[in-house]
Amino acid sequence: MEPIKAGNLTIYPIILDVDHKLKSFNSYLVEDGHSLSLIDAGMNKDEYWNLFTNTLHTFGFEVRDLTGILLTHHHFDHIGLVNRITDEVAIPVYAHKKAIPRLKRDPEFMQQRVDFYTKLYEEMGCGEAGSKQIDYLLNAIEKHKHTAIKAEIMPLDKQIHGFHVIEVPGHSPDQVAFYNEKAKVLFGGDVLIDHISSNALIEPDERGERILSLIQQMDSLKKCSQLSLDYVFSGHGEMIDNHKNLIETRLDNVEIKASKLLTLIKDGASTASEIAQQYYKKIYELQFPLVMSEIIGHLDFLEVNRKVRTEKVDGVWRYYSYE
Ligand SMILES: [Zn+2]
Structure with a gap:
């Protein structure tokens, strides 16, 4: 080039x-x-x-x-x-x-991350899919040691x-x-x-x-x-x-996606995992960590903008619409 x-x-x-x-x-x-x-x-x-x-x-x-x-x-x-x-x-x-x-790839830091995701996926109600991802993560830490x-x-x-x-x-x-x-x-x-x-x-x-x-x-x-x-x-x-236009589009898209999630919440989906499965269908399993990042991120956006409130029930966060 x-x-x-x-x-x-x-x-x-x-x-x-x-x-x-x-x-x-x-x-x-x-x-x-x-x-x-x-x-x-x-x-x-x-x-x-x-x-x-x-x-x-x-x-x-x-x-x-x-x-x-x-x-x-x-x-x-x-x-x-x-x-x-x-x-x-x-x-x-x-x-x-x-x-x-x-x-x-500091071992102490890597372990702290595993603990973090273990707790996160539990609190987001991910069940089996969450445990699978933790197994994958533990494997990956071992497998990629040499890439430090x-x-x-x-x-x-x-x-x-x-x-x-x-x-x-x-x-x-x-x-x-x-x-x-x-x-x-x-x-x-x-x-x-x-x-x-x-x-x-x-x-x-x-x-x-x-x-x-x-x-x-x-x-x-x-x-x-x-x-x-x-x-x-x-x-x-x-x-x-054209960075300014592109950034505007990206920011607009967050609002659009968040409002779709809000509709799911109003229809009764309440854990991040339920919302993720309803929104992403099969991709939920296929790209689990990415999907959960997207969903949790957009739920944060809704919460920061006071569109949803959260409540922890039996150790799992539930999201409810204010309306
Ligand atoms: Zn990259």
């Missing part, structure tokens, strides 16, 4: 197209005359490594020319090549401080390599965006994706309490909407040249 010039930046996109709803896995080499940053590090696959090194070589660079890796968030599809790169060259890896236990990032991770400050670091939590608690004011570009990771709405995944905070992820995601989108931007470079799909 051809480089893109923006202000004093030259951006070399590394885009691996996939036949999947995410469309592509994107990372970006960004040169500003002083530094050559890699923003996100794609998938841990030979195919991605080849694409990355070919992009470097095509434009006259080597892996050793990199000055740092900047991570937008800790998800596996954004950090894939980090270990492979830092095995070759000792360059700093930067991420939000909340990403560190996640990237290191080996290099020391430097917590991001307010500025890095000419970018303002903007906290945009919601999709994940550690999600940041890198903003270059002069070039009018934002590297947003998964805060805003052109072709799909980014999931606001349910996560615990440091104390193990549930974060209101969707509310956070909406605030983060509003924050991005204020920025003067020509382009948003996302973690997936095409680059975005």
Whole structure:
């Protein structure tokens, strides 16, 4: 792909197209005359490594020319090549401080997450589907142990390599965006994706309490909407040249979906699990954690806007309409 010039930046996109709803896995080499940053590090696959090194070589660079890796968030599809790169060259890896236990796969932190989801799924009335997901999670912790990032991770400050670091939590608690004011570009990771709405995944905070992820995601989108931007470079799909309109659509869609859930509640569905099953049908089982994040997030939205009230009955939260 051809480089893109923006202000004093030259951006070399590394885009691996996939036949999947995410469309592509994107990372970006960004040169500003002083530094050559890699923003996100794609998938841990030979195919991605080849694409990355070919992009470097095509434009006259080597892996050793990199000055740092900047991570937008800790998800596996954004950090894939980090270990492979830092095995070759000792360059700093930067991420939000909340990403560190996640990237290191800190055992204590991982256990705290398991406890959090166990309690959450019980309280949301998920039964069998919830226990299955916990088994899956326990398995995944074991299976993905080796993917922990080996290099020391430097917590991001307010500025890095000419970018303002903007906290945009919601999709994940550690999600940041890198903003270059002069070039009018934002590297947003998964805060805003052109072709799909980014999931606001349910996560615990440091104390193990549930974060209101969707509310956070909406605030983060509003924050991005204020920025003067020509382009948003996302973690997936095409680059975005109309961020304000797209953000408005995403925010409107939350209200539309929430009002559909409110109808289900008025019709008698009361636990998050019941609402999820009625809304998502078969997808409830197939994409359980995503579905529960969506439903709980939109129920939070209804609750914050005083459309529903909650009551815990026999350890399970029930949602009731005020009307
Ligand atoms: Zn992603």
